[in-house]
Amino acid sequence: MPDNNVFEQSFPVKGGDFANAGEASCQVKEILKEIGVGADIIRRVAIAAYEAEMNVVMYAREGEVRVSISPEMVNLIIEDEGQGIENIDLAMQEGYSTATEEMREMGFGAGMGLPNMKKNSDEFKVTSEVGKGTKIDIRIRMEKET
Numbered sequence: 163m164p165d166n167n168v169f170e171q172s173f174p175v176k177g178g179d180f181a182n183a184g185e186a187s188c189q190v191k192e193i194l195k196e197i198g199v200g201a202d203i204i205r206r207v208a209i210a211a212y213e214a215e216m217n218v219v220m221y222a223r224e225g226e227v228r229v230s231i232s233p234e235m236v237n238l239i240i241e242d243e244g245q246g247i248e249n250i251d252l253a254m255q256e257g258y259s260t261a262t263e264e265m266r267e268m269g270f271g272a273g274m275g276l277p278n279m280k281k282n283s284d285e286f287k288v289t290s291e292v293g294k295g296t297k298i299d300i301r302i303r304m305e306k307e308t
């Protein structure tokens with residue numbers, strides 16, 4: 163990201179903490195509202211951030227959601243320390259999930275997390291190492307409001 167960021171902040175995410183799941187993405191959404199970002203951009207960022215945060219809660223020991231906001235772009239970087247993704251191509255397929263039965267009973271694990279992140283991004287990159295963790299880089303360009 164260029165040095166002209168208006169705002170940067172990070173939010174810790176604890177694996178398995180379903181009671182507080184979604185808190186980081188809600189805070190990102192509120193920040194975007196406060197600085198006057200358009201509703202469509204806020205919606206896309208909120209969806210991508212929530213899906214990424216839930217993956218940390220479901221599959222990692224801990225992680226972090228970092229947001230950088232510039233006049234041109236919102237950049238989300240989500241990094242975790244967890245099991246990693248064995249096959250990213252397979253994980254990107256809609257409906258593919260490694261969720262446990264308990265996760266499914268809570269309404270998670272439909273296999274739409276990574277595909278939804280990509281659909282709501284202008285630029286999307288996933289890197290992962292099995293047994294170490296995953297990094298997701300999501301960029302959403304600001305659109306001129308008309």
